[in-house]
Amino acid sequence: MSNEIKPCPFCEGDPAPLDENNHTSCTNVACGSTAYMHVDAWNNRPTMEAYARIEELEAELGGWLPIDMAPTNGERVDIWLEPHDAFESGNAHRRANAYFQRGEWWFQGNRGHDVSASYHWRVTHFMPLPSPPTGAA
């Protein structure tokens, strides 16, 4: 493991020296980031340019993002499905609460079982789940 600590991804400011838990934070008091995290996570944060590109793409695609930017850690997202050319599987559509596992996308099918999206569909885009209604439990 390298001991290098990258500059703050938000302001390019100097990171604090690692504490006893190998955590760091930004030392620039003018920086909006209050992140305090392990050096491995710190060094792997998306850069400001990456965040800007994500916002640009979201605007371009009406809130959708290319599937290759989707989380693959099992986090639930909405996905956009296009039918494979060889199948008559209906029109392109959205599936809510999908997740990535064992190398493919899954969603809950009509009978309550989780269904692999790749069987009939090509997953092309995703978007984060909407927030629950204000005041919902």
Ligand SMILES: [Zn+2]
């Ligand atoms: Zn900073």
